[in-house]
Amino acid sequence: MSFDPATLVYDANGLIPCIAQEEATGEVLMMAWMNAESVARTLETGRVTYWSRSRQSFWVKGESSGHLQELVVLRVDCDRDCLLALVRQTGPACHTNRRSCFYTALRDGEEVEILQPMAG
Amino acid sequence: MSFDPATLVYDANGLIPCIAQEEATGEVLMMAWMNAESVARTLETGRVTYWSRSRQSFWVKGESSGHLQELVVLRVDCDRDCLLALVRQTGPACHTNRRSCFYTALRDGEEVEILQPMAG
Numbered sequence: 001m002s003f004d005p006a007t008l009v010y011d012a013n014g015l016i017p018c019i020a021q022e023e024a025t026g027e028v029l030m031m032a033w034m035n036a037e038s039v040a041r042t043l044e045t046g047r048v049t050y051w052s053r054s055r056q057s058f059w060v061k062g063e064s065s066g067h068l069q070e071l072v073v074l075r076v077d078c079d080r081d082c083l084l085a086l087v088r089q090t091g092p093a094c095h096t097n098r099r100s101c102f103y104t105a106l107r108d109g110e111e112v113e114i115l116q117p118m119a120g
Numbered sequence: 121m122s123f124d125p126a127t128l129v130y131d132a133n134g135l136i137p138c139i140a141q142e143e144a145t146g147e148v149l150m151m152a153w154m155n156a157e158s159v160a161r162t163l164e165t166g167r168v169t170y171w172s173r174s175r176q177s178f179w180v181k182g183e184s185s186g187h188l189q190e191l192v193v194l195r196v197d198c199d200r201d202c203l204l205a206l207v208r209q210t211g212p213a214c215h216t217n218r219r220s221c222f223y224t225a226l227r228d229g230e231e232v233e234i235l236q237p238m239a240g
Contacts, residue, residue, distance in 0.1 A: 001230060001231045002229060002230060002231070003226050003229055003230060003231050017137055017151065019139055019148060019151065021148055025146070026145070026146025026147070027146070028139060028141055028148065028204055030197070031137065031139065031197065031202045043226065043229075073225050073226070073227065074225070074226045075222040075223075075224060075225050075226070075234075076222070076224045076226065076231070077150070077151065077221040077222050077224075078214050078215065078216050078218075078221045078223070078224075079221070082151045082221070082222075084148055084222040094198050095198065096198050098198075101197040101198045101199070101202070102195040102196070102197050102202075102204040103195075103198070104195060104196045104197075104198075105193050105194070105195050106123050106163065106193070106194045106195070106196065107193070109122060109123055109163075110121060110122055110123060111121040111122070111123050111196070114195075
């Protein structure tokens, strides 16, 4: 069955969440948003391209930082309202310079940092 | 630092996305939504508890199907607007009886099913 980004289910702002997972390790790196054109560009270019809600513009991950996300495969969930991008991440995915954005764990009611910023 | 669900960033509907990942294998199983009370209940009970947008009610994952998600650890992202739950999933996470909701891959412009429903 041929894929058309228009067949995905977008929210009221025309956006769909996309989870980025490191293909080699399975680590969940981040979650950000795409619109239909971001989805199309990601598939065309092989570079994961989100829609920045704060800047209201396309956001080619790593374009300014060099921390690119190379797309390995894009998956769609059962309800067609969430995407999973398996990627090869160069350097940190998080703007805090950590490998993953999910660096805070909740343990016994406390917040614990489990990842340090990468050396750079 | 002590954790308070009220410090998370919720959308206009009071919801935050939560990604469920199988702790043992790293497989991303699903994404669903929580409100502040879901987050509190998940941490208190150790059973992942979403907010069902369609039913507008709490949804203890697996309560009716038996396909429970036992919480191993909950993580918060850098912007505090997305959660990652590492879980031990009993049976399929997806309502289609597949292990993961992300069973459709996009390959060369085609949709390809990569997971079969589990035997039950």
